[in-house]
Amino acid sequence: xxxxxxxxxxxxxxxxxxxxxxxxxxxxxxxxxxxxxxxxxxxxxxxxxxxxxxxxxxxxxxxxxxxxxxxxxxxxxxxxxxxxxxxxxxxxxxxx
Numbered sequence: 001x002x003x004x005x006x007x008x009x010x011x012x013x014x015x016x017x018x019x020x021x022x023x024x025x026x027x028x029x030x031x032x033x034x035x036x037x038x039x040x041x042x043x044x045x046x047x048x049x050x051x052x053x054x055x056x057x058x059x060x061x062x063x064x065x066x067x068x069x070x071x072x073x074x075x076x077x078x079x080x081x082x083x084x085x086x087x088x089x090x091x092x093x094x095x096x
Contacts, residue, residue: 010036 013021018032025035049058066076 021035022032025032028035030038
């Protein structure tokens with residue numbers, strides 16, 4: 001079975017984003033082109049998954065991990081509240 005290859009050109013990517021793409025690719029031992037191809041394929045897969053599965057199906061693995069962790073809902077609520085408070089403090093400081 002032969003596979004046809006095609007190319008795509010991306011314009012408008014900032015120098016910083018291109019630098020980040022190259023650095024992330026290098027960190028995992030890939031070329032920027034290989035990494036970009038992987039990101040595109042993963043994005044397409046996630047989009048397809050989001051269109052074909054219910055929220056309950058998508059969220060089931062996270063629910064299972066939470067259940068196995070032994071953490072109580074009240075503990076999670078406290079963690080979320082603390083994170084929300086930190087976020088609000090940081091963002092309100094930036095506004096002043």
